[in-house]
Amino acid sequence: MSSTERTINRLLLGAALLVLILSFAVYVAYALNLMQFPFDYDQGEGFELVDTVLFSQGRFPYLDTNVYPFYSSNYPPLFHVIAAPSVWLFGDAYWYGRFLGFLGTLVTAGAIAFAVYRDGGHHKWIAALSGLAFLASNTVYHIGPLFRQHMTMVMFETLAVVVLAHANEIEDTGGRRRSIFAGLALVMAAGYTKQLALATAVGVFMFLFIRQPRRAVVWALGFALVGGAIFLWMNIATSGQWWLQTITANVNDYYPDQTVGLFRLWFSLHGFLLVPATLYAVYELYFSRLSVYTIWFVASLGTAVLSGKWGAGDSYFATSIAALCILSGLFASRTLNRSWTFPQNYLSRLFIFPFRSLAPALGTLGMVVIPLLYVGYGRATLHLPTNEPLFAPLATLFGVEANAQNGFYDSAGRIAGGYADIGHFVTAADIEAGWRIVDLVRATEKPVLSEDAAFNLLAGKQVITNPTQLLNLANGGHFDSAALIAMIQGQEFGLVIFRAQFYPIDVLQAIARNYEQTESVTMNGFEYLILQPRGNS
Amino acid sequence: MLSNHFTLTKRHLGLLLLIGGAAAFVAILAIDIVDVGREGGIGPAQQIALGASVLVALVGLTLIPIGSQDA
Numbered sequence: 001m002s003s004t005e006r007t008i009n010r011l012l013l014g015a016a017l018l019v020l021i022l023s024f025a026v027y028v029a030y031a032l033n034l035m036q037f038p039f040d041y042d043q044g045e046g047f048e049l050v051d052t053v054l055f056s057q058g059r060f061p062y063l064d065t066n067v068y069p070f071y072s073s074n075y076p077p078l079f080h081v082i083a084a085p086s087v088w089l090f091g092d093a094y095w096y097g098r099f100l101g102f103l104g105t106l107v108t109a110g111a112i113a114f115a116v117y118r119d120g121g122h123h124k125w126i127a128a129l130s131g132l133a134f135l136a137s138n139t140v141y142h143i144g145p146l147f148r149q150h151m152t153m154v155m156f157e158t159l160a161v162v163v164l165a166h167a168n169e170i171e172d173t174g175g176r177r178r179s180i181f182a183g184l185a186l187v188m189a190a191g192y193t194k195q196l197a198l199a200t201a202v203g204v205f206m207f208l209f210i211r212q213p214r215r216a217v218v219w220a221l222g223f224a225l226v227g228g229a230i231f232l233w234m235n236i237a238t239s240g241q242w243w244l245q246t247i248t249a250n251v252n253d254y255y256p257d258q259t260v261g262l263f264r265l266w267f268s269l270h271g272f273l274l275v276p277a278t279l280y281a282v283y284e285l286y287f288s289r290l291s292v293y294t295i296w297f298v299a300s301l302g303t304a305v306l307s308g309k310w311g312a313g314d315s316y317f318a319t320s321i322a323a324l325c326i327l328s329g330l331f332a333s334r335t336l337n338r339s340w341t342f343p344q345n346y347l348s349r350l351f352i353f354p355f356r357s358l359a360p361a362l363g364t365l366g367m368v369v370i371p372l373l374y375v376g377y378g379r380a381t382l383h384l385p386t387n388e389p390l391f392a393p394l395a396t397l398f399g400v401e402a403n404a405q406n407g408f409y410d411s412a413g414r415i416a417g418g419y420a421d422i423g424h425f426v427t428a429a430d431i432e433a434g435w436r437i438v439d440l441v442r443a444t445e446k447p448v449l450s451e452d453a454a455f456n457l458l459a460g461k462q463v464i465t466n467p468t469q470l471l472n473l474a475n476g477g478h479f480d481s482a483a484l485i486a487m488i489q490g491q492e493f494g495l496v497i498f499r500a501q502f503y504p505i506d507v508l509q510a511i512a513r514n515y516e517q518t519e520s521v522t523m524n525g526f527e528y529l530i531l532q533p534r535g536n537s
Numbered sequence: 538m539l540s541n542h543f544t545l546t547k548r549h550l551g552l553l554l555l556i557g558g559a560a561a562f563v564a565i566l567a568i569d570i571v572d573v574g575r576e577g578g579i580g581p582a583q584q585i586a587l588g589a590s591v592l593v594a595l596v597g598l599t600l601i602p603i604g605s606q607d608a
Contacts, residue, residue: 210545210608213538256581285596289607290550305585345603 005367009336012371013125019378020132026384026391027135031102031145033425035095039434039454041524042422043500045147046453047073047466049094052080056087060234062241065473066480068487069464072245074472077234078193079149092457097147104155105144109134111158112325115293119165120333129374130329136381137321138269138412139314142423149193150315156190157200158322161292164204168211180208180215184223191227195250196303200319203299207292249472252310259308261416266304266317269412270324272377277327280334287342287352293330297323310475311468313418332373335366383410385425405525426524433523437497440519440530444494449511451499452528464493467502474504485510491533498529550608551600558594562587 040046051061051073061073061080073080079100086096113131120126134140144151164183170176187204190197201223208216234242267274281294300320307316334340342348386395387407394400400409408424434454441448441459450456453463465484473479481504487493488510496515501508515531522528545553565586569579579587600608 210550212541212544214541214543254582256585259585285600286547286603308582343606345606347599347603 005364009367009371012368012375013129016129016371016374016378017125017132019375020129020136022394023136023141023378023381023383024132027141027144029385029388029390030141030423030425031098034145035098035102037426037431037434037524038094038458039431039523040094040452040499041426042143042146042148042420043452043502044468045094045097046457046463047071047469048075048080048147048149049092049097049457050453050463050466051075051077052083052097053087053092055080056084060238060242062234062238062245064239064241065245065466065470067483069462070470070484071463071466072241072469073466074245074249074469075149075194076192076246078189079152082152094147094454098145101143101148101151102145104152105135105140108151108155108158108322111155111162112322112329115162115165115326116329116333119291119293120330121337121339123333123336126329126332126336126370129332130325133273133328133374133377134322134325136378137318137325138381138383138410138423139266139318139321141381141383142412142420143315143318148315150196150318153190153194153197154318154322156186156193157197157296157319160184160186160190160200160204161296161323164207165292168208168215180219184219188223188227192230195246196306196316196319199299199303200296202302203296204292206299207290207295210290210295244473244478245469248476248478249469250311251476252312252472253475255308255310255417257308258312258417259305262307262314262317262418263304265314265412265415265419266320269381270321270377272373272380273328274324276331276373277324280327280331283331283340286345286347293323293326297327307418311472313420314412315420328373332370335363335370338363338366379411381411383408383412383423385409388425421525424525430524433521433528437521437523437528437530440495441497446492446494448495448497449488449493450495450497451502452497455497465503470507471502471504474506479504481506481510488514491515494532496531498531499526545608547600547603547606547608551597551603554597554600555594556597558590558592558597561590562594565590 034041050071054061055077060077061071063072065072083097083100086093090096109131112134113127116130117124117127135144140151160183163179163186167176167179167183170179183204187197187201190200205216205220208219231242277297281297284290284294297320300323304317304320306312307314342352382400384395384400385391385408386400386402395409402409403413404410404421404424406424406427410423412423413419414421437455438458441450441455441461447464448456448459448461449464451467456463470479470481474481484507488507491514496511503511511531514534516534517529518532519530520527521530565583568583
């Protein structure tokens, strides 16, 4: 490599780093903004807080939804258990759950950078770019700093594959067993954080099986025994509600168009890294040994296919994004280190060896193209507030205009159902609007049926119902709405607060018959409808 | 296969993928045969699954000639 090539390469890598550091700065600002917002930002956050509160009291949140307060969680417990001590210290608040989610993405990015550095020939720049690329993804940005368990699952998944990547090759028996045990414990942690980690478990065991079938079978038996025992214990302890609420209720209608649309969005945002990641996976398949990263990437696409379920969405691609950041990083490192090797086989004789004379020129080309891929990725995933003090001058400089609410530009957008319209910063007016609704809740002595948990929690009232979970159950014929409808008909709720009207149809009809809208409050882009008992308002 | 040093080769993996892909293809088609009350023929989700199973089988087929290289 000539000094000119090296200089150009370093300059371009510096430019790529700058672009992704800017994206990281936006991410940190967004996380700090959300941590100061005391209400639900994304649908369902408040119910994750309720789950955390219940665990902090030593209670399971897997409850019978047919009886008052008609509440249950539909997620596994680990994220909420991790957050539970914060309830003892800080009370009911959203910031610590959001902080945990944010922290999880930083750990994931660190693990990606470490994997690329360790397995990609110790290229520091590419390792850093790979970690930052994960955080720059619109999907990761959107859901990272939420009080949701998804990114904590991705963190455990990523740590698991990084630990297991070379575990089979450890000569010392004790060391090997400890590594495999740690890796599988992390897979188990991911699974008990969110059910979608099943794909990673499948990928990991496929990898172990390919490398050493006997060992894989033995460990799989132990894994199934421990995982099954925990599952059984929780099911018995909750009188079967664990199975009903977390497994049965999650079998929802599937819309193929939603999956296709979200795949298109995923490709349009991550294509610059997806192409090299796929090329690297093909390289391993035909010319090298399959790594856990490639198998994990393929398995993660199985989760992405499920994104067409009702209630699913772009978050289902987060695991694949972590995997593609590692694979593209390995591709980039190999190219810049010029360390591609091709063994003799029919494919190398057909497609590689005839073009060997082009290798030096391709190597030089790679010095320019690789950094430009990361620059292109930074542009494809660009998201930026256009009216915040630090970012407004940049937005003006680059001619970026807001295309989302509260003066936010986001290159991602809704092209299919299941896309979360979030990422914008919240304002003082949003917070003021939230407290206005809390005041309304406080003003009634009766319980309040609210689609967001925050208003009841902040007013010191019990949270009643988890609407989407009731809808999940109702769609599958597992919810008896009689008791809830009787309370609505008796006007036992002082207020009803709608955000998206995700209650089961018969519940919505009962509310329409017995309550009427008296006010609407706009917060965070949503119009919250305030309904009072008919005849009383 | 039960040895501590046994590892799958590209040929083994190719055969597994070929058999798995073919079996999945037949199983997906069989859904309509077993569940005769279904309406609408092969739906979009089934079409995606059929395409994926064909792809898996083809990948398996192309791996078999590579032979004894470690998978």
